Amino acid sequence: MPSSTQMLRSFSAVIVTGGSSGLGKAFIEHAVTLHPEARVCNLSRKKPAINIAEHTLRHVACDLEEKTEITRAAEEVLIFLRSVAPDGRVLLINNSGFGSYGRFPAPTLEHQLGMVDLNVRAVVHLTGLLLPTLKTRGGAIMNIASTAAFQPTTYMATYGATKAFLLHWSLALNEELRGSGLRALAVCPGPTATNFGQRAGMRIGSVPDSLSMTCDAVVGAAFRALAAGRAQVVTGWKNKLLVAFSAKIPKPLAARGSAVALEKFRLKQAAPSSS
Ligand SMILES: NC(=O)c1ccc[n+]([C@@H]2O[C@H](COP(=O)([O-])OP(=O)(O)OC[C@H]3O[C@@H](n4cnc5c(N)ncnc54)[C@H](OP(=O)(O)O)[C@@H]3O)[C@@H](O)[C@H]2O)c1
Numbered sequence: 418m419p420s421s422t423q424m425l426r427s428f429s430a431v432i433v434t435g436g437s438s439g440l441g442k443a444f445i446e447h448a449v450t451l452h453p454e455a456r457v458c459n460l461s462r463k464k465p466a467i468n469i470a471e472h473t474l475r476h477v478a479c480d481l482e483e484k485t486e487i488t489r490a491a492e493e494v495l496i497f498l499r500s501v502a503p504d505g506r507v508l509l510i511n512n513s514g515f516g517s518y519g520r521f522p523a524p525t526l527e528h529q530l531g532m533v534d535l536n537v538r539a540v541v542h543l544t545g546l547l548l549p550t551l552k553t554r555g556g557a558i559m560n561i562a563s564t565a566a567f568q569p570t571t572y573m574a575t576y577g578a579t580k581a582f583l584l585h586w587s588l589a590l591n592e593e594l595r596g597s598g599l600r601a602l603a604v605c606p607g608p609t610a611t612n613f614g615q616r617a618g619m620r621i622g623s624v625p626d627s628l629s630m631t632c633d634a635v636v637g638a639a640f641r642a643l644a645a646g647r648a649q650v651v652t653g654w655k656n657k658l659l660v661a662f663s664a665k666i667p668k669p670l671a672a673r674g675s676a677v678a679l680e681k682f683r684l685k686q687a688a689p690s691s692s
Pocket of ligand 1: 460461482605607616
């Protein structure tokens with residue numbers, strides 16, 4: 418089995434969404450550390466605060482909730498590939514995403530729809546636009562799902578469902594790509610120390626430190642899984658146990674269990690529905 422470094426050096430370019438913070442930023446930092454010759458292109462609204470030369474890291478400012486911006490961003494990515502990394506395999510990391518905590522549709526229906534647009538639609542759209550080039554050049558598509566994909570997530574109903582979509586879509590895509598020189602990996606992190614929780618409206622410290630992983634640990638596990646040729650990875654042994662347990666119980670019971678867990682670990686009481 419190749420090491421993460423050998424695996425990364427098999428790519429000439431890395432395309433990342435959401436590299437401005439958290440996991441996406443860590444993916445970029447690990448990629449350029451392990452493979453300094455790689456050319457990296459980031460797609461997010463804010464520019465990543467990473468001290469890397471412009472010829473190594475290109476930032477394409479875009480709001481991936483917007484359909485027209487995805488089309489424009491994909492064109493910029495293709496220009497980037499043609500100009501700075503015209504040959505060699507490409508790694509696409511679909512990482513941008515957010516969640517929200519509360520009773521549906523809190524905080525607003527618009528917010529929930531934006532989540533579906535970013536977590537689901539943008540991934541399918543961007544991957545579809547880049548697919549011909551990825552197939553011609555070979556490479557890999559890494560989709561950042563979540564342990565939330567494995568059971569209903571009460572109080573994060575839409576978020577969990579978007580991640581269930583991403584997990585199943587990624588696994589099926591990987592099979593369709595078999596033998597093509599391109600493959601897909603679904604990465605399923607559990608709680609990770611990023612801005613995610615705060616953006617989702619959770620109390621700071623609501624997830625105990627003992628259950629949270631660092632970005633470095635998640636990215637390390639994701640790259641090892643890619644090197645091992647796997648189709649899915651749940652990061653960390655505690656998350657693996659949780660996922661194995663959820664798979665064994667009926668889904669309605671899992672929905673009730675997640676309600677109890679998320680009430681306990683996140684807010685004392687979910688805000689009452691506005692309707
Ligand atoms: N942290 C966790 O506990 C956890 C657990 C499981 C899975 N995940 C998944 O991991 C991925 C990364 O999240 P994170 O934890 O690193 O959170 P984060 O620190 O909040 O990062 C989210 C990234 O998504 C980008 N993003 C958000 N809205 C966007 C938009 N409209 N257009 C383009 N990019 C957008 C952000 O960039 P801009 O704001 O600059 O646009 C940011 O770089 C997400 O898919 C999340 O669901 C996280």
